[in-house]
Amino acid sequence: MACLFCAIGLALWAAAGYPAQKLISASNIVTVFQLATSADFAGIIYLGILVLIATPVFRVIVSAIGFSVEKDRQYLMISLAVLSMLLIGIFSGSVA
Amino acid sequence: MLDPNVIGPLDVLLILLVSVTAGIIGAVFGLGGGIIIVPFLSLAYPTIPFPVVAGASIVSVVATSSASAATYVRDHVTNIRLGMFLEMSTVAGALTGAIVSAYFPDKFLRIFFGVLLAVVATIVIWDRKIDIPKGVIGDRIAQKLRLGGQYHDHATGEIINYDVTRTPITFSLSYFAGIVSGLLGVGGGVVKVPAMNLVSRVPVKVASATSNFMIGVTAAASATVYLSRGEVYPLLVAPLMPGVVVGATIGTRVLHVAPPKKVKATFGVILIVTSALLILRGLGVHI
Numbered sequence: 001m002a003c004l005f006c007a008i009g010l011a012l013w014a015a016a017g018y019p020a021q022k023l024i025s026a027s028n029i030v031t032v033f034q035l036a037t038s039a040d041f042a043g044i045i046y047l048g049i050l051v052l053i054a055t056p057v058f059r060v061i062v063s064a065i066g067f068s069v070e071k072d073r074q075y076l077m078i079s080l081a082v083l084s085m086l087l088i089g090i091f092s093g094s095v096a
Numbered sequence: 097m098l099d100p101n102v103i104g105p106l107d108v109l110l111i112l113l114v115s116v117t118a119g120i121i122g123a124v125f126g127l128g129g130g131i132i133i134v135p136f137l138s139l140a141y142p143t144i145p146f147p148v149v150a151g152a153s154i155v156s157v158v159a160t161s162s163a164s165a166a167t168y169v170r171d172h173v174t175n176i177r178l179g180m181f182l183e184m185s186t187v188a189g190a191l192t193g194a195i196v197s198a199y200f201p202d203k204f205l206r207i208f209f210g211v212l213l214a215v216v217a218t219i220v221i222w223d224r225k226i227d228i229p230k231g232v233i234g235d236r237i238a239q240k241l242r243l244g245g246q247y248h249d250h251a252t253g254e255i256i257n258y259d260v261t262r263t264p265i266t267f268s269l270s271y272f273a274g275i276v277s278g279l280l281g282v283g284g285g286v287v288k289v290p291a292m293n294l295v296s297r298v299p300v301k302v303a304s305a306t307s308n309f310m311i312g313v314t315a316a317a318s319a320t321v322y323l324s325r326g327e328v329y330p331l332l333v334a335p336l337m338p339g340v341v342v343g344a345t346i347g348t349r350v351l352h353v354a355p356p357k358k359v360k361a362t363f364g365v366i367l368i369v370t371s372a373l374l375i376l377r378g379l380g381v382h383i
Binding site: 041042045046049050052053055056057059060063074075078079081082085086088089090 | 176180241
């Protein structure tokens with residue numbers, strides 16, 4: 001799916017006559033959405049990248065839910081520890 | 097900072113082609129695409145800062161892992177408990193590596209990557225026998241956390257039970273694997289698989305499946321840091337990421353054969369030459 005975003009982004013880039021790319025601090029999700037909804041090619045690609053990065057984060061959340069269903073306290077804590085580090089990574093950037 | 101205009105239509109096409117090739121070669125030799133794409137880009141485009149190359153590569157690592165991990169988990173070979181346990185130190189390492197990469201000069205990072213390539217070359221050339229460790233007794237941590245497991249070996253049709261030993265060493269090595277991944281933009285399976293297999297005596301099939309499962313999460317952690325620093329260039333990622341994914345898929349599905357010894361040796365030599373080029377470039381020598 002993220003590959004699709006990249007292809008659309010590249011097509012838009014070609015259609016626009018190969019303009020220079022806008023570089024943004026892409027952890028700022030609001031900016032990415034603004035760019036993407038204005039059909040900016042870089043915005044579309046950034047959106048694809050965010051979807052892609054969300055996939056493993058989502059997988060950790062699913063494992064955490066799985067462990068809590070199995071009442072596995074140990075591994076629930078372990079997956080929550082991993083998840084919190086991922087969130088630190090995501091949010092540390094948007095603050096800085 | 098590099099002028100974002102440096103990437104033109106022809107570069108995008110070239111990067112796409114090289115990424116597909118890198119994905120295929122990587123899959124055939126059991127390596128990630130990052131190991132090949134990073135040296136190519138940093139030698140072909142010396143003006144692009146190293147973290148930008150690493151940032152684009154790490155995004156492609158997330159994609160490759162997501163594409164393959166789904167099938168592995170269904171296979172019941174991946175040890176999710178072991179993966180999640182080691183993930184604690186690997187993700188911490190990945191964040192460390194990605195954050196400190198901003199403070200290292202490109203020269204140093206190229207040299208470090210060159211050293212990593214030399215290690216990879218050794219692993220590729222040195223043809224290890226695949227054995228299934230027997231009589232391994234799990235250590236205290238492994239028993240407490242029930243890290244051991246079993247899997248169905250399709251080759252022999254047997255159910256294989258295994259245990260995990262020397263857990264603290266592998267846990268520490270995982271932190272190091274995370275640093276390598278975050279700093280250099282590769283998956284870090286080169287560190288994780290030998291750590292699990294040689295140190296903790298986990299069967300190599302389980303080790304590589306578990307490593308693959310972990311790599312996506314590790315790479316996602318580093319990618320967020322690169323993204324927030326604005327070091328992920330859309331025009332670099334757009335051809336690179338799909339290219340590597342398509343290449344890796346072709347490599348694993350279509351070319352389902354292990355390369356013969358001679359091919360491995362040749363590839364190893366190419367890796368060593370590339371490693372030398374990177375180190376020389378890092379030292380400021382231009383050939």
